[in-house]
Amino acid sequence: MSQIIEDLKWRYATKKYDSSKKISESDLDILKNVLTLVPTSNGLQPFKFLIVENPELREKLREKSYNQSQITDSSHLLVMCAFKNIDSDFVENYLTLNSNHRNVPMENLAGFRNHLHRTVVAKSEDEILDANSKQVYIALGHLLHAAAQMRIDASPMEGFDADGYDEILALSEKNLHATVVCALGYRSEEDAYQFQKKVRKSQEDLFEVI
Amino acid sequence: MSQIIEDLKWRYATKKYDSSKKISESDLDILKNVLTLVPTSNGLQPFKFLIVENPELREKLREKSYNQSQITDSSHLLVMCAFKNIDSDFVENYLTLNSNHRNVPMENLAGFRNHLHRTVVAKSEDEILDANSKQVYIALGHLLHAAAQMRIDASPMEGFDADGYDEILALSEKNLHATVVCALGYRSEEDAYQFQKKVRKSQEDLFEVI
Numbered sequence: 001m002s003q004i005i006e007d008l009k010w011r012y013a014t015k016k017y018d019s020s021k022k023i024s025e026s027d028l029d030i031l032k033n034v035l036t037l038v039p040t041s042n043g044l045q046p047f048k049f050l051i052v053e054n055p056e057l058r059e060k061l062r063e064k065s066y067n068q069s070q071i072t073d074s075s076h077l078l079v080m081c082a083f084k085n086i087d088s089d090f091v092e093n094y095l096t097l098n099s100n101h102r103n104v105p106m107e108n109l110a111g112f113r114n115h116l117h118r119t120v121v122a123k124s125e126d127e128i129l130d131a132n133s134k135q136v137y138i139a140l141g142h143l144l145h146a147a148a149q150m151r152i153d154a155s156p157m158e159g160f161d162a163d164g165y166d167e168i169l170a171l172s173e174k175n176l177h178a179t180v181v182c183a184l185g186y187r188s189e190e191d192a193y194q195f196q197k198k199v200r201k202s203q204e205d206l207f208e209v210i
Numbered sequence: 211m212s213q214i215i216e217d218l219k220w221r222y223a224t225k226k227y228d229s230s231k232k233i234s235e236s237d238l239d240i241l242k243n244v245l246t247l248v249p250t251s252n253g254l255q256p257f258k259f260l261i262v263e264n265p266e267l268r269e270k271l272r273e274k275s276y277n278q279s280q281i282t283d284s285s286h287l288l289v290m291c292a293f294k295n296i297d298s299d300f301v302e303n304y305l306t307l308n309s310n311h312r313n314v315p316m317e318n319l320a321g322f323r324n325h326l327h328r329t330v331v332a333k334s335e336d337e338i339l340d341a342n343s344k345q346v347y348i349a350l351g352h353l354l355h356a357a358a359q360m361r362i363d364a365s366p367m368e369g370f371d372a373d374g375y376d377e378i379l380a381l382s383e384k385n386l387h388a389t390v391v392c393a394l395g396y397r398s399e400e401d402a403y404q405f406q407k408k409v410r411k412s413q414e415d416l417f418e419v420i
Contacts, residue, residue, distance in 0.1 A: 002240045004356050008247040030212045032417060036410050037218040039354060041368050045411050051419045101409045130340065134347045134390075138366075141351015144249060146214050156348075158251050169420070180344075199311045200246050201255050207242060209261045210379070 009198070011148035014155045014183070016191035019073040023184060027150055028076065031184070034146040038139040042116060044094055046086060046132035047139060048176055050079040050169060057168065064164035065181070070155045075185030079165060080140060081176040082132035085125050091116045129177060136179040143182060155183040219408070221358035224365045224393070226401035229283040233394060237360055238286065241394070244356040248349040252326060254304055256296060256342035257349060258386055260289040260379060267378065274374035275391070280365045285395030289375060290350060291386040292342035295335050301326045339387060346389040353392060365393040 023031075035049055052058055055072070061079075062071040071077060083090070094116075095109045120128065140156055147154040158180055165171065165178035187194055233241075245259055262268055265282070271289075272281040281287060293300070304326075305319045330338065350366055357364040368390055375381065375388035397404055 002243070004240060004359055005243050005247070008244060008352075011249070013249060030214060032413055033212070033215050034218060036413060036416055037215070037408070038351070039221070039223060039366060043409055045416065047416075049417050051417060054420055057420065097411065098409045102407050134344060137344045137347035138351040138354070141248070141348040141353075142218075142355050143351075144348070145352050145355040149214055156249060197312050198247070199253055199308045201307065203242055203246060206246055206255065206257075207259050207261060209263055210267065 007148045008145070010151065011144065011154065012194055012196070012198070014070065014074075014153040014185075014187045014191060015193045016188040017070060017073040017075070017153070017183070017185045018188045019075075019185075021075060021186035023075045023152060023186075027152065030150065031143065031146060031152070034142050035139055038135075038142045040135040040138065041131065042120065043098075044086065044090075044116075044120070045135075046083040046090075047136045047179075048081045048083070048174075049139075050081060052077040052079060052169075060168050061160070061165060064168065065157065065160040068157065068159065070157065070183035071181075073185075074155070074183035076183075078143075078182045078184060079169065079178050080136050080180050080182060081171060082129060082136045082179045084129050084132075084172070084175050084177050086120050086128050086132070088117070088121060091121060133177075133179045140180055140182060147184060153185055153187045157181040157183065217358045218355070220361065221354065221364065222404055222406070222408070224280065224284075224363040224395075224397045224401060225278075225403045226398040227280060227283040227285070227363070227393070227395045228398045229285075229395075231285060231396035233285045233362060233396075237362065240360065241353065241356060241362070244352050245349055248345075248352045250345040250348065251341065252330065253308075254296065254300075254326075254330070255345075256293040256300075256338075257346045257389075258291045258293070258384075259349075260291060262287040262289060262379075270378050271370070271375060274378065275367065275370040278367065278369065280367065280393035281391075283395075284363075284365070284393035286393070288353075288392045288394060289379065289388050290346050290390050290392060291381060292339060292346045292389045294339050294342075294382070294385050294387050296330050296338050296342070298327070298331060301331060343387075343389045350390055350392060357394060363395055363397045367391040367393065 058072045065071045162178045268282045275281045372388045
């Protein structure tokens with residue numbers, strides 16, 4: 001069996017963590033590098049990742065997450081946020097980054113600026129948040145894949161009160177919205193879910209060749 | 211450097227493919243396996259992947275994709291679709307799959323059925339499509355990651371007329387919507403983009419520890 005498939009079969013949505021086991025700084029650094037390298041629409045990286053360490057904050061977030069234990073018991077809690085809006089300033093910052101990284105004069109990026117204004121900035125805030133949220137999910141896909149490769153357990157979680165999160169973490173004033181949460185760490189031996197058989201559709205159901 | 215990081219640094223959004231190079235059946239099978247194993251909300255896998263081989267169809271889709279050459283010149287073109295709606299039948303099919311895979315009697319899944327009706331089926335079609343589209347992006351993240359590991363080039367593409375795709379591929383009548391497109395294959399040596407430096411925000415910009 002391919003190593004990739006073996007990795008993905010190893011993972012499952014962990015329900016109970018062994019809270020005594022912590023992700024090492026070097027492994028965490030790899031995961032941060034993965035999230036940094038995630039490709040995004042127009043390269044805008046319209047997201048920010050909060051790593052919540054404060055135990056009191058994690059208790060508060062757990063209350064907004066149907067009391068799920070992963071929020072407090074995992075090694076690391078990642079709140080994956082999308083930018084609510086992309087305005088001219090955001091675009092200028094990005095173009096400056098682009099100019100610096102690639103050593104291209106800003107005036108050569110005028111066409112790209114126009115493109116970004118026409119196709120991104122001109123959209124409604126709802127449309128922008130929606131598009132940005134999807135980029136967060138690309139990041140989630142990469143994160144889950146990399147964590148599995150590294151035998152780090154993960155729980156992608158959508159079952160939480162996003163507005164409650166925004167309030168507790170003061171996200172709105174930072175132009176951010178909590179899109180999805182990912183707990184990371186090491187499974188408890190007692191977590192019965194790790195022994196459940198995966199339920200997946202057949203390739204005949206999922207693919208169509210035309 | 212970690213192999214994972216090396217893989218992700220190797221990839222880029224390929225603009226020009228070497229149309230003479232084709233992905234082997236065994237490699238394609240691994241990618242299909244990856245897409246099958248992608249985790250989704252409630253395990254519903256609310257997506258379908260069309261592999262477009264027909265050259266005339268690919269020409270037509272290229273017209274709806276700003277004439278981007280990846281649509282016709284890549285080895286494989288994947289149209290990643292979300293289900294537009296999730297109704298009782300969808301849920302029953304999923305519960306049956308669950309029951310069969312895990313050898314659990316259907317009556318034991320009554321609580322799960324209620325949960326899915328309350329939290330998924332009860333939503334508006336727009337909300338369901340939005341939630342399903344995000345799951346497609348988790349799949350995209352896994353696909354891009356796996357392709358990079360396998361040194362298969364990929365181009366995630368949002369620049370296409372989704373309604374045009376829906377019409378050409380008769381998606382609406384299958385309860386599907388074209389969410390994102392991914393061309394797969396092997397880069398042309400002439401593609402200058404492969405030599406461009408990646409533009410990425412710093413970790414200080416992307417992460418906040420609280």
